[in-house]
Amino acid sequence: MRRVQQCHWQSTSPSFPTSHPLHDLQAEGRTALTLRRFERPQASGLSLWNPITKPLWITALAVLILDRVTKVWAVAALTDQPPRDFIGSILRLHLIGNAGAAFSVGMGRSALLSAFAFFVIGAIIYFATSLISKRWALTLGLVLGGALGNLIDRITQSKGGFLEGEVIDFLELPHWPIFNLADIAVSTAAVLAIILSIKNILPTGKRPDRRLG
Numbered sequence: 314m315r316r317v318q319q320c321h322w323q324s325t326s327p328s329f330p331t332s333h334p335l336h337d338l339q340a341e342g343r344t345a346l347t348l349r350r351f352e353r354p355q356a357s358g359l360s361l362w363n364p365i366t367k368p369l370w371i372t373a374l375a376v377l378i379l380d381r382v383t384k385v386w387a388v389a390a391l392t393d394q395p396p397r398d399f400i401g402s403i404l405r406l407h408l409i410g411n412a413g414a415a416f417s418v419g420m421g422r423s424a425l426l427s428a429f430a431f432f433v434i435g436a437i438i439y440f441a442t443s444l445i446s447k448r449w450a451l452t453l454g455l456v457l458g459g460a461l462g463n464l465i466d467r468i469t470q471s472k473g474g475f476l477e478g479e480v481i482d483f484l485e486l487p488h489w490p491i492f493n494l495a496d497i498a499v500s501t502a503a504v505l506a507i508i509l510s511i512k513n514i515l516p517t518g519k520r521p522d523r524r525l526g
Contacts, residue, residue, distance in 0.1 A: 376458025
């Protein structure tokens, strides 16, 4: 009876093919190995492109493309033109060169701001594989896309020293500094980061074990 029960128990387990390294162990009856119990060990590190970081790169690319397209259009359509209404008097189109940061903060410090942008971009890329939250990946994607968009301006629009170019701004709200889409992305990321921090959602750390419920 004991032998019959053992054989029945083993017969319910899926068999491994003869080429599988665990086939011999199963054939000897030393253990009832199942595919469900056999798990591939988790890799110690992830690539830059994985399910967690996909929102980061896709968001950054989308922000960068939109920022570049709108700036090219603004330069072509608004150069030497007076400000014009876009959405009534609420949002106007007014092309300027900004040597500061977002919303004209830090005017005249273009080189320093460019160096800081390089640091931010490098830090995001370096820590990307440590992310455990897609919402943080989306947030950092907004920062990365915005930082790249304005950094390209500082490189390509320079009339003096290296990295001392002016950022192209063309969106104007009443009683608010003129800005661009890259600025909107970075500002949105700042708001999202505050919300995620309040909810105690961490960007990096130990990945939760989904098997524990």
